[in-house]
Amino acid sequence: MSNVTMKVNGKPVSGDVEGRTLLVDFLRGPLGLTGTHVGCDTSQCGACVVHVNGEAVKACAMFALEAEGAEVRTIEGMAEADGSLGTIQAAFQEHHGLQCGFCTPGMVMSAAALLKDNPKPSEAEIREYLEGNICRCTGYHNIVKAILAASGQDVPAIAAE
Amino acid sequence: MYAFELERPKTLDAAKAALAGDEAQALGGGQTLIPTLKARLASPAKLVSLAAVEGMSGVKAEGDQLVIGGATTHAIVAAEAALTYPGLADLASHIGDPAVRNRGTIGGSLANNDPSACYPAAVLASGATIVTDRRQIAADAFFDGMFTTVLDEGEIITEVRFPVPQAGAYAKFVQPASRFALTGVFVARFSEGVRVAVTGASEEGVFRWTEAETALSGNFAPEAVDGLSVSPDGMIGDLHGTPAYRANLVKVMTKRAVAAAS
Ligand SMILES: Cc1cc2nc3c(=O)[nH]c(=O)nc-3n(C[C@H](O)[C@H](O)[C@H](O)COP(=O)(O)OP(=O)(O)OC[C@H]3O[C@@H](n4cnc5c(N)ncnc54)[C@H](O)[C@@H]3O)c2cc1C
Ligand code: FES
Ligand code: FES
Numbered sequence: 026m027s028n029v030t031m032k033v034n035g036k037p038v039s040g041d042v043e044g045r046t047l048l049v050d051f052l053r054g055p056l057g058l059t060g061t062h063v064g065c066d067t068s069q070c071g072a073c074v075v076h077v078n079g080e081a082v083k084a085c086a087m088f089a090l091e092a093e094g095a096e097v098r099t100i101e102g103m104a105e106a107d108g109s110l111g112t113i114q115a116a117f118q119e120h121h122g123l124q125c126g127f128c129t130p131g132m133v134m135s136a137a138a139l140l141k142d143n144p145k146p147s148e149a150e151i152r153e154y155l156e157g158n159i160c161r162c163t164g165y166h167n168i169v170k171a172i173l174a175a176s177g178q179d180v181p182a183i184a185a186e
Numbered sequence: 187m188y189a190f191e192l193e194r195p196k197t198l199d200a201a202k203a204a205l206a207g208d209e210a211q212a213l214g215g216g217q218t219l220i221p222t223l224k225a226r227l228a229s230p231a232k233l234v235s236l237a238a239v240e241g242m243s244g245v246k247a248e249g250d251q252l253v254i255g256g257a258t259t260h261a262i263v264a265a266e267a268a269l270t271y272p273g274l275a276d277l278a279s280h281i282g283d284p285a286v287r288n289r290g291t292i293g294g295s296l297a298n299n300d301p302s303a304c305y306p307a308a309v310l311a312s313g314a315t316i317v318t319d320r321r322q323i324a325a326d327a328f329f330d331g332m333f334t335t336v337l338d339e340g341e342i343i344t345e346v347r348f349p350v351p352q353a354g355a356y357a358k359f360v361q362p363a364s365r366f367a368l369t370g371v372f373v374a375r376f377s378e379g380v381r382v383a384v385t386g387a388s389e390e391g392v393f394r395w396t397e398a399e400t401a402l403s404g405n406f407a408p409e410a411v412d413g414l415s416v417s418p419d420g421m422i423g424d425l426h427g428t429p430a431y432r433a434n435l436v437k438v439m440t441k442r443a444v445a446a447a448s
Contacts, residue, residue, distance in 0.1 A: 027192075044192035044233065045223070068221055071285065080261070080288040086220045087289060090192050091235060138284065156365065157283025 031092045033058065034102030042089045049073045049084035051092075052099060060100035060130050064159070071158035074131040074138075075099045081138035083157075100130035103137065113137055113175040120180065122171035124162035132158050136172045145176055148183070188229045194238045198344065202319055204234040205340040212236055212342060214257060214294025217286050236293070242344060245270075252350055256293030256317075256343040263292065273354035273447065274312075277304050277372070280358060282365050293343035299391055301332045301422065302366035306392035308348075308356060310383035311372035315347040332391045351376050353406075355447035357439045359386075361426055368426055369435035371395075373443040379403040382440060387432045389420050398440050406448055408441035 030039040033056060040055045052058045052075070064072030066085050073084040076098040103111040110118060113136050123129045132155070139146055139154045146154065151172050152165070160168060166183040174180050192213070195201040204210060209231035213219060222228050236242055242257040245266035252271050254263060264279035264287065281287055281295075281304050295305040296316060309316070309325045316323045319342040330336050337343070351374035358370035367386035374381045380402040382395045401410045416436045421429035 044190045045187040047220075066224065068217060068286070071283070074285055081285045082288050083285045086216055086285075088192055088216070088220075088235075090194065091216075091237065093194070135284070154284055157285050 027090060029089050029093050031095050031097055033097045034099060044088065044090065046089045047085055048075070048077075048082075048087045048089045048092050048097075051089035052084060052097075058099050058101050062127055062130055064127060064131075069157075069159065070128070071131040071135060071155075072128050074134040074158065076134060076138060079138075079141070081135055098134075100133055103133055113140070113172070116171040116175035117168070120167050120171040120174055122163065122168045128158060128160040128162075132160065132168055136175065139172070140176055145178060146172070148173065148181070187223045188226065190223075190230050191232045192235060193232060194235045196238055196240060198239055198242070198319060198342070201234055201236060201239050201342060202340075204232065205342065207232065210234055210340065212293075212297070212340075214291040214297070215259060215286075215289035216294075217282070217290040218294060218298050218300070236291075236342065242293075248347075250350060252348045254292055254346045254348070256345055257291050258293075260287035260290050260292070260295075271348060271350050271354065273351075273356055273372070273374070274308050274348065277308050277356040277358075280304070280360075292346055296328070296346070297335060297337055297343060299329055299333055299335050300366065301388070301391045302361070302364070302368070302370075302386040303392075304356065304358065304367055304370055304385065307367075307370055307372035307383040307385040308354075309346065310392050310394060311374040311381045312348045312351060312354065313374075313376075313381060314349070316343055317345045317347060318343055326394075329392050332389065334391075349376070353447040355443045357442035357446060359435055359439055361386075369432050369439055371436065371439040371443045373402065373440065373447055375402070375406055375447065380406060382443075384436050384440075387421050387436050389422055395436065395440065398437075402444060406444065408444045410444075411437055411440055 026041040062072040064070035068086045075084045170180045211230040213233040213235040236257045242255045244255045260278045260281045267275040314325045354374040356372045358367045361368040369386040382398045385392045416433040418429035418433040421432040423429045
């Protein structure tokens with residue numbers, strides 16, 4: 026066991042972990058932050074995406090010890106200070122960007138990473154950026170609409186093909 | 187995963203010392219190694235993360251070469267090589283997805299030598315040099331068949347030195363489920379001639395298509411390879427494509443890469 030210390034959603038945290046403890050297991054276990062989901066555990070689905078030092082990473086494909094000293098942000102850190110939904114979360118609600126909601130934490134974290142680098146992405150750029158986030162329910166159109174809306178752009182009628 | 191110790195050395199000397207023991211293995215971005223550990227296909231006693239090793243990450247120009255640290259992520263190459271070697275930056279910017287690019291490294295990709303990985307094509311087509319903690323290895327001598335390289339146990343890729351071509355581009359036919367190359371071709375045009383490297387197609391891993399190199403050195407245009415054909419012998423056949431399909435893709439992707447480079 027080794028001790029690891031990091032900041033999660035602005036709060037300093039520490040705990041004892043094994044070398045093999047994944048970041049996602051540290052977040053969901055000892056920290057109780059179960060908003061970050063494990064969909065596949067094989068690096069394919071993106072349900073576990075969190076930000077480490079501002080960058081989107083798959084928390085199922087990084088060890089907790091590798092986040093020593095890092096600033097980690099999870100879906101729990103996306104709400105406003107008063108507990109109301111953040112801009113991207115509210116847009117997902119408004120535009121029906123979720124159904125079962127399993128992929129949603131990863132989708133929202135990926136969307137936030139995209140908008141940080143590219144505040145007004147095109148529809149094609151959004152779809153390309155979400156390459157590593159799989160949703161089995163929505164068919165993606167409403168997720169794309171939600172992200173366009175969250176970036177303050179007009180939401181075109183994207184029809185199901 | 188079986189249990190192991192995880193070390194995060196800060197210097198190359200400390201990393202070498204940590205890797206000297208039996209059953210120690212380097213950890214790059216973990217994008218290949220962590221899934222491998224989860225599947226219990228590897229059981230190191232110790233992992234040595236290279237992420238914190240000083241001087242092993244970054245992109246710099248040295249004379250007419252572009253030098254990339256062995257622990258540099260795909261995202262950093264995509265951003266920082268964009269002006270000096272746009273074809274290489276473009277390749278890096280299309281590996282996997284953004285989260286994979288934020289963790290996966292050039293050293294990990296080359297050491298792994300997946301037969302469908304992208305970087306091996308760039309390294310071989312550019313005639314790059316792989317620098318390790320103990321020697322320099324020419325790209326032509328580095329790859330040794332699927333998932334195999336000439337690296338010794340515990341040898342660390344510290345940097346990769348790319349000669350920058352006059353024109354160079356990568357064309358990848360994406361396997362949509364894995365996002366690796368179903369077949370990918372990198373062409374690089376130097377004053378001495380053109381080099382063409384193919385990934386994703388051969389059972390031997392990345393290879394140079396020498397007939398196309400000769401044809402393109404005479405005329406750097408897509409139609410220069412029209413008269414050539416690639417034999418399906420030794421090509422990968424799986425549920426995504428037959429050997430004949432891949433053999434055809436080699437030519438198609440070569441033409442697309444040349445069109446993109448010219
Ligand atoms: C969803 C997904 C999609 C992907 N898509 C693509 C794609 O389109 N194209 C592509 O090319 N790749 C793709 N990859 C693979 C990705 O690029 C990996 O990052 C890369 O193959 C391995 O790099 P790594 O730094 O993660 O290495 P690791 O997984 O940490 O290590 C891989 C191997 O290399 C060794 N190693 C690591 N660093 C070094 C070093 N500096 N010196 C010596 N040995 C070292 C390790 O011991 C291990 O054996 C994808 C991966 C995933 C999960
Ligand atoms: S749970 Fe991490 S990518 Fe699916
Ligand atoms: S809403 Fe169900 S997986 Fe995306």
